[in-house]
Amino acid sequence: MELNQLYESILAGKLEPAVEVTREAIDAGVAPQTIINDYMIKAMGEIGQRFQDGKAFVPQLLMSARAMKGALELLKPLLQGEASVTIGKVVIGTVKGDLHDIGKNLVAAMFEGCGFEVVNIGIDVSAEKFVEAVKEHNADILCISALLTTTMGEMEIVIDALKQAGIREQVKVMVGGAPVNQTFATQIGADGYSDNANSAVAVAKELMGV
Numbered sequence: 027m028e029l030n031q032l033y034e035s036i037l038a039g040k041l042e043p044a045v046e047v048t049r050e051a052i053d054a055g056v057a058p059q060t061i062i063n064d065y066m067i068k069a070m071g072e073i074g075q076r077f078q079d080g081k082a083f084v085p086q087l088l089m090s091a092r093a094m095k096g097a098l099e100l101l102k103p104l105l106q107g108e109a110s111v112t113i114g115k116v117v118i119g120t121v122k123g124d125l126h127d128i129g130k131n132l133v134a135a136m137f138e139g140c141g142f143e144v145v146n147i148g149i150d151v152s153a154e155k156f157v158e159a160v161k162e163h164n165a166d167i168l169c170i171s172a173l174l175t176t177t178m179g180e181m182e183i184v185i186d187a188l189k190q191a192g193i194r195e196q197v198k199v200m201v202g203g204a205p206v207n208q209t210f211a212t213q214i215g216a217d218g219y220s221d222n223a224n225s226a227v228a229v230a231k232e233l234m235g236v
């Protein structure tokens with residue numbers, strides 16, 4: 027088993043080999059975090075860079091995303107950690123106009139694995155839908171994801187909608203995604219920010235006081 031093949035397979039958008047190497051890595055006892063952070067995310071970073079440099083195009087991005095998702099499916103059950111008691115309820119979604127969901131789903135899987143109950147409301151979610159979901163599920167934390175500079179402004183609209191609905195004080199809001207940073211998060215009045223799925227859980231726990 028050569029883990030670099032996982033990196034190469036995701037980069038080349040090859041689903042079957044990506045899944046196969048991941049299965050072998052799991053059987054060999056490689057930590058899921060290592061598989062995700064050192065190979066999968068790196069491959070997505072590289073394809074993104076190539077896209078930016080005009081050396082890769084949308085179909086390639088889609089193929090890579092599909093390969094990563096397929097491999098991630100195998101790891102999901104392993105991310106379900108020891109915790110059996112629910113720490114809190116999280117509603118998570120990607121903002122309106124934005125179809126990126128790999129990072130969001132990774133954050134969702136990590137939360138689940140660390141003892142949170144997660145309601146994943148998908149992509150292209152309007153502010154109204156976010157508000158509805160927070161109400162319906164009585165969420166402790168709302169996680170909002172955006173991957174585009176053109177859609178990150180939607181996060182503030184969601185926070186405003188929570189205020190309008192009179193429920194801003196009942197829920198902690200966490201934001202994230204490649205173009206988001208701490209300054210932006212503070213500026214729009216979010217309670218928490220993280221640039222990766224691992225520390226997102228730590229931030230959430232802190233917000234919950236656990």
Ligand code: B12
Nearest residue numbers: 074078124125126127128129171174175202203204222223
């Ligand atoms: C895969 C991908 C796609 C796929 C998405 C497939 C899918 N199902 O998600 C497809 C092909 C559909 C796509 C489409 C587009 N994309 Co695109 N895409 C990417 C790419 C290569 C990787 C994103 C990814 O999955 N990364 C891996 C995950 C694990 O990382 P992540 O998403 O950042 O998430 C982590 C953290 O950010 C954080 N996080 C994420 N969300 C949240 C939420 C919370 C609450 C917290 C706490 C943390 C957190 O934790 C995650 C895990 O560690 C990026 C490049 C890049 N390097 O980011 C471009 C990129 C985001 N795309 C880009 C563009 C331009 C587009 C398109 C407009 C292209 C086009 N011309 O059609 C469209 C837009 C479609 C739309 N309306 O959304 C640009 C955005 C540029 C910008 N400044 O806005 C990027 C940066 C590429 C580039 N360098 O130019 N894309």
